[in-house]
Amino acid sequence: MDAESYDTTFKITDAPIDNANVEAVFVTVSSVKVDGTTLEGFNRTTFDLAALVNGETETLGNLELEAGSYSNIELELDYATDAAGNTPGCYVELANGEKDQLEASASKISITDTFEVFASTTNEIIIDFDLRKTIKEEQGTVSNNFEFVSMSELAAGIRTVNGEMAGKISGSANDPENTSDKIVVYAYEKGTFNADLENEGQGESNVMFANAVTSSEVSGLNNGYNLSFLKEGEYELVFASYAQDGDSFGFTALLEVESTTGLNLGVINITSAVQINANVTITGTK
Template structure:
């Protein structure tokens, strides 16, 4: 009987010890953090008058915690296209979803103390100050931090959706769109979970002075809605995930940091008026040179898809 009690006691102690270790292991897993870096990029603004767009960022926080290693910086967002990024800082974060990044901007002065802090630089060298109703921009787009991975969170500050132009006679005044539109115009992705679509557009018939290609989630493009302009700032192609300008002699383009899923590509023609400004002309009919279905392109992480097209006319 004594031996039985002794054995039972030892078994109980072992069981308690195992449960304790299991709880400690679970707690360790839940509390483990992964170094996560943050970078900023941009989708191009389709306005020939805009030479550069500078924003002065004074703080970036995630769930209330400021990025480590971040120093106030004045960034030319217009230069960060075709996959180019600029590092902001990093944080140790647990592996889970996050949905709150706050950018703090200085509208008055840049990092050198010169005014203004945020502005459009026009082709003639003039600075046009950019302001918004608040210097704090809360980005509510969700991003995922992965366990045991290289986590690089890319913040896509889409200038086409976040800057508006107001005409007054022959002059233009640029400004940020409304706060709601500004928040909606910025997306966040974990680069580890993204791919890209790149290629060229051959416009042998010279249908356009400029061609912009837009990436939409499959089945979400509505021509009547997207070409008409949306919201108070009348942003066209507002529901596009991202966009790129077809450039150079080869007519190349690159749609970067696309999250996994199916996409459709929309090619749009722009014409240049007498004031050297571009305006939307028409949607383009295009054909893939390799038989790729341009209305259902499957993108997966770390995959680069080539989508070369020939322009056959306007719609």
């Protein structure tokens, strides 16, 4: 007797990029496969990943999958042409309207992060394409020049989670002393943050805060942030200060913060479908 299969929807989301001159990041996905099977209902699509932040998603397609663990998603990108046939297919759009083409050494990205399909009527698998980890700006050039990171870093910068078993941390960060031009909040699995390592660029592409699960920029009238689609577990929050230098923001210091409700920001327990409110006040720099 064949095992029962369950309808599984695949969606894409993003964590933000740290550059004030970037208006949009368009990526053209020509194929999505799970364990070698193409998603049903998927059509070649061009996404503005920079718009899919703070929990926003777009649907890729569906598959009937048996309950269990999976760890083989393949995204194929088209660097040359977008879904409408225009060039290029993957690019950064700058504030002045200029397009800077994005390319990598291969077109197929193998995502090996594990996700679960449950024996239930609803399974939504979130593919988090973290722009902060997957795109780099070449230094020492007169104009903006962006590229994808190495293929191994590109695969590592994309995570997957079943949205039915994910939670969220959101809140506001009040900065009464105006310590920063920009504040970014990073979520780490408890005990994994090492300031000496994370404050420096890591890997071939010098990715900072490389081991953070996800991040969110503090923004808006309420100085809000949203850390979405967190797998069940314990997390710690790290707040970082950035100063603007031309079109870019550079890391300056880690921030001292206090929870306004007494929440222990070093041990936040996330369970499925739970939203934790973590409002803080910035008290200084470390």
